[in-house]
Every structure is written in C-alpha cells, then in structure tokens.
Amino acid sequence: MKIPVTIHVAGSRYDQRRCVAGFTLIELLVVISIIGVLLSLSLSGVQAAREAARRAQCSNHLRQLGLGLHQFHGIFDTLPLGNDRLYGRNQSWSSAILAQIEQTAIAESYDRSVAWDEPLRNASLISAVIPTFRCPSSIFDGEGDTDYAGVMGSALASERANAGIDLNNGVLISSTPVRLRPVSFSEIIDGTSNTIFLAEVVDRMPDSYGLWADGRNTISHDNGGINLENSGEIFSFHRGGAQVALCDGAVRFLSESTDVNLIGALCSRYGYELVNEFFAH
Template sequence: MKVTQRSSREGFTLVELLVVIAIIGVLVGLLLPAVQSARSAARRMQCSNNLKQLGLAIHNYHDTMNAIAPLRDRDDTIFPSDWNTQIISWRARILPYMEQQPLYDQVDFELPQWWAGSRRPNTNWTIAPVVVSAFRCPSDGGNGNVNWTDPTGVRRRGHPTSASYATTNYFACTGPDAELRWNGTGLGFFDGIRHQNATRRGTTRNFASITDGLSNTIALSEGIIGHPRINANPTARAGGNYTAQATTYTQTDNLCSGGPSTSSTNARGNSWLRGYSSNDLSFNTLMTPNSNLWDCHRNSNWAMYGARSQHSGGVLVGVGDGSVRFMAETVNYATYRALGGSFDGEVAKFD
C-alpha cells in the first residue's frame, strides 16, 4: 500500500503576515507618542536646569559684588560721546560663576560686541560665535549660531564684513514696564544700564531693593530665537507716552501695532553677548506667556517683549530666589504682571 506524507508548511500565510503588520502598527502608534512625550519632558528638564544654573550664577555674582548683574553696562570714560560704543549684556558678567572664566577673560567690556568704528581694534567678534550651552534651550531646535553681514560692506577695525554669533533663549525680566530704565528706577528684577563714569554712574541694584520678595519676583524667562512676531516700528498709542504701563490685555494690545520686522538684527535672541537692545537682553510682563500679541520695540530703551517657549502650555521662569517655575499661558494677567515687579508694592504669589 502506498503511503503519502503531508509536507510540512513553512512561513506565514498572507493573512498572518497582515495580522503581524497590524499589531506592529498598533504598537508603534501607542509607543511613539510616549517616546515623543519623554523626549519633550527631557528637553524641558534640561531647560529648567539651565535656568537654575543662571539663577545660581546671579546669586553668586551678588554674593561677590553685593549687586545684581546690570542688564547692560558700558564705560563712558572710553568713548563718552558715542552712546552705542560699549554695550555688553548681563550674561557676560555672570560667566565666571558658570564655570566660564576663560571665556569671560576674553570679553573686552570697554568695547561693543562688534566694532568701534575707527577706534582701536575690537576682538569681541571672535568670541561672539562661541556657543554657551547653558544659554540655549534644547526645545528650541536649530543651529546655535546666526550669520550677520555688515550692510555697508566696509571692513572696520578688527572686524570682518560678515560674522557668526551665538544665540540665546534666556532673557532678564525688566518688570511690567515697556521702558528700560537705569539709576534704580526700573521696576523689574534687572535694571537698565550701569554707567562707568564719574558724572553719570548708574545705580546697581541688590537683593535688599527687591522689597516685593525674591520668591515673589520673576528674574528670568525664555524666548524663541528669531521669533517672527516682532514689530520693529510700532505705532505708539496712549498719547505717545511710551512709558505707559498696561493694566489690561486690551491696553497692552494697543501699545503696539504693525507688521513683523524684516531686519535680522532685530530678531529675538540673536546674541548672548550683545547688550544694545531688548531683543537680545530682556522681556517684560506686559503680555502673558506665548501671547499672540506682537513683540515690538521703538528704540534701544523702549520695548515690549513677552516670554515665549516651545514647551506646551507655557514657559519656564527663573524666580529671584533661584527656583524655577512653570508659568501657564492661562495665568491671570494681573497676577503675572505683578510677579514681574520687584518693588512696586504689588505683591503676588506663585500658585
């Protein structure tokens, strides 16, 4: 009798293969959001650590100098007739307290970031491209540098006609006020300008002047590099009073109007070293976090820049006591505005 043997089957049927593919697809669909969420949380944690490092550096600077680092400073004794020649940002002053002493030693505080016209050679442009990781939030991707070309095409002393400079995501709080002030009159944690001049010496602020309390005052927050919602030529409202404080969202909106800036030099966070204008220096609490309102500035002393981030739902802020808080986009406007003031008597608490 002939015996037939059944051949053993190898591989999958089409139906089984489709089932496996479907299961893998479901797993990927379930895991991918979790992975993205974990990465986002890790970036936010690093951003928080950066702000803590900056806050600690500000405190260590204060312990050494008995003063808060000036928002920007210049030495009038070098070129007293030229207001714009020597303006370096607050970040450069705290470099030694961030384990960046070698970089600090290369900063020439008697000269500006870029050039000094026909004056002595300036080498600050050689350190301007140096990326300081603590000045960058990993959630705001992209290159840590932007390129700049001198529109005049003229090679100035010690400065090339084009250069690269390192960007920053972290900005100093100047309070619920559109004007950058000095001599201790600014309402924010940081004051305007420290002048090194026998006849015009700016007042440096210390922690004792923060009468609203360090734990009730915002010192730092985030900004998005090159944020497009910047209007460099605002139309002033409120009777032309550029120092007017807004008390409502509508009044804030009315302070500025117009379209976005087309100038790369006005882009947000272009340089951690430069201290000339608000787009590189500071923010105020005239608009709530991640606001749809325009960022704008009239000149180097008047601006309205909000705190912005790539984090979902709000921004991280560095508090005067060195702690870091998450500030939601839905924060009460009056509370947020008050938290930006340091000695105005409007004491508000973080939730």
C-alpha cells in the same frame, strides 16, 4: 474570504491539495491596524520622555544662571545691569556672569568696557556657543545665541501703580540717564520668591536680540501671555508653558493659561503684589 495554502506531497502519484485554515483579509487588516496603533503610542511615549528630559535640562540651565547671578551679587553686592548702555556699549548681564558659570576662558578675554561687538576685542568671542545659555528644545539656535532673557520689568505693573510707563521696574534693568546703577537684592520689595530673574524667550526675533553678548537680550513684559510670540515676551517650545528663574534661585513653570496681570506682577520688583499662593498650587 479564506486564503488557500497548497501543499505538494513529495513522491505522491497525484498532487494532493488541501485548504488549510488561515487569517481572513479582515483579520489581517485588524492586526496591522493594532500594530500601527501600538507603534504610534510607543513613539508618542518616547517623544514625551525626550521632551521631559529636555525640559529638565532647560530647568537646570536656568538654575545655573540664577546661581551665577547670586554669586555675582555676593562678590559685588549688586546684580549686573541687564543692559549696560553707557557709551552705546550694550553690554549684557550674560557676559557679566561668564566667570560664575564656568566660562572663565571667555570671561578673561572678553572686554566689557567697550561695545559688546567691538571688532578688535570682542567680535571673535561673541559667536561662542555656550550650552548653559541654550534650551535643548530650541530648534533654530545658531552661533552666539541664547534662549534666556533677563527681565527688566513690566509695563502692566507700572500702570497699576499709577506711575506711568516704567519698563525698568524689574531686576535686570537697563541703564538710563536717570539711573546708571544696577539693582541689589535689598531693592526687591516684592520679595525674591515673587520676582522673576530670567525667562525663556526661545529663538527670539529679531535674531540679534537673542545673542548672549548683546545687552538687548532683556525683555519688559507688556501685555502678552505665555508662548504667544517670541519677539519680547516669555516664549518656549515646551508644551503648555515656559520656565522662569526666580530671584530666590527657584525655577518655575508658567502655564499658557497664566493671567497676564500675574505675569506682570512677577516681572516687577516693587509692585507690592503677593503671588506666593500661585506657586503653592
């Protein structure tokens, strides 16, 4: 089907009409389809580039937090407790390193000797939005949220060691009546390059466990894989996996296909597992 074009010649005694060759309807539809495909590819490329930038920024945040923990250890010769539960205060590792991540103003006002949400001293501070605690790929962050959890340990690793269930065999442990003191680097038997400091747990549920000031923003790996659920396992909105900070300061990307036993090995500090070969690939 040809689309006719009528041309009127001014000053002519008669209208002179002629049919000029144009696009067929099919050709027009093909062109429109090609343009649509090109636009779709262009948008996909833009989205991929944006996510790559967000992932890089997330990696930088984890690296800063890991450096903050190293600086804390350099000052006190020990790491902070992941959750200091003494007297029910539930103080977090996050608040312990505020001064080390350039949040001096909050650090000077925040009182770690009382409950994390103590109404008179801390309640006005815990809603602070601290960018270093946020993954830019998160879509539900609110006031006071964090997308990074301290790793307390792994139930799988303790079971393999025939030591019963020990959820406190990691690095940023929770204080208990049996052990009140935190971990030092000398206690990381598996090596700092084989042990996770921090992991993404983006938009954690319940929401109160995803607040930077709340000591319950720690996790113990049970048997969950990467990106399966965000109530207490490693989870992110990055395509294909999630990022973790190791105790040597490195940040690694764990794919969704990572074996749960390997995740458990990385989350424990004294399981005597060797995982360097995994990171070499």
